[in-house]
Each structure stands twice: as C-alpha cells, then as structure tokens.
Amino acid sequence: MRLYRQVVFPIFCSLLSTLGVAAAAQQEVPLATVARQAHLEYTWLAATRAVQLSGPGLVLVVRPGDSLYEVDDRVEVTTVTPRYISNDIYVSTTLATHIIHLARQAELAREQEAEAASRVSEEQQQQPGAAGLLGTIVLNATPLQGAEAVLVTGQAPASAPIRITLLATLSSELPNVLLSRHDLTAGPDGKFQAIVPIAPDYMRDSFIHVLATSSPGVISASAQLLVHQPNAGVTVPTDAFPGGIW
8 A cells, every 4th residue: 555655646746747737838828829820930049048039020039937028129028927838938828919919010010111102102203303213222310319309311312302201109009100201302422311300209218110212213211219318328417416406
C-alpha cells in the first residue's frame, strides 16, 4: 500500500499540474494565431527570447515573463504576463484583441495616406507642367524647438508642386484625423522647406504623420513623429518653483 502511494501520488500531482496549465492556456492565445488574424509577420528573436510581430506601419515585440511590450517606439503594459508554452508565447485574449486592433489602425492609416496621395495627384495632374515631372521626394520632418510646429525640409524634382498633409493618431480607439494641408513649390534646385503648425493636435505623445506628395510621376514620401513639449528639456524658474513661490 505504501509503495502504491509513492508511485500513484506523484503521477496524480503531475496530472493536476498539466490540467491546470492546459486550462490556463485555453484562456490565452498563442502569438502565432494572433499574427495570422492580424495579418502580421511572425518572427522569433532568439537572441532576446522574444517574438516580433510586424507589418506596414507597425512593429510589436513581446517577451515571455514580461508584462511590458513594445509598440513601435513606445512601451505599453498588459495586466496578464505573457507565458512561454509549447514553443510559442501565449498572451491574454485582451492583449490579442488589442494587437489585432493596432494592426487594423495601422492598415487604415496607410489607406488614408494612399487616398490622400491619390487625391493630391489627381488635383496636381491638371497643373501646367506637372504631368512631365519624374523623380522621388526626400522628406525630413522634425519638431521645431520652441513652437508647436514641424520643420519640413526635403528634395524633389526642380520646381515641382509639393503638398504637405498632416494626419494625427490621437488614440488606438480612434481613426487618424486630418490636421491640415499646405501647398508649396520646390525651388529650381529641387529643395523645399516649410514650417507647418501642428494645430489642433497638442496632445503629448500622440503621433503626427507627415505626407509629402506631388504629381503622378513623383514618388511621395512620409515621416512620423511624436508630439512633445515645445521646449522639452528646458528648465526655467517657473518650472523649478511651482505656483510662482520663490
């Protein structure tokens, strides 16, 4: 009888443990399945023991045992820590739904940019001298220090008409918002520059997409940046002494 207990009891405990893991796994989703549903590319990063899900305009990195995960150049947190099970990382159904939503938002943003570029191309195609232009736009967009604006510089075909379109990502729950459009013309050397206000998007850590388009023969360009304080990193007396108390 004692020998029977010594043999059966460990087996029974092991069976309970296996059933517990299986039950927990049923409430979670493997990232490989999430990747298929979100139409994202699944890549195992062996060096960092992480999984990368990537697609147009979106890159996520999830690590087992870490509640923090990367979404592009920001970090988010999940309430249920991802786990490594059966050669994959399992995440909660809530996180899986959020990842699929992020992928759809990124796809929608690209569709909106493509639609804006197509609309601008149609408008500019009828402009004199625009139909014969060929080339590629090189775009650089950086926050303008001390102002709620973006400094846009770049290179395009000589004397090409350029339209700068600003779109804002305010929340993962909302579609991108059109902020403004600004028309300008490249110089004889192809260089262009403009200071574009980011109004009305002053929300910190929101994303602004800058799209530069021209005539149909000119390849468009885009850039993305985060909204920060106009004078980030600058300390003045009113910041050091809140409420103006000296």
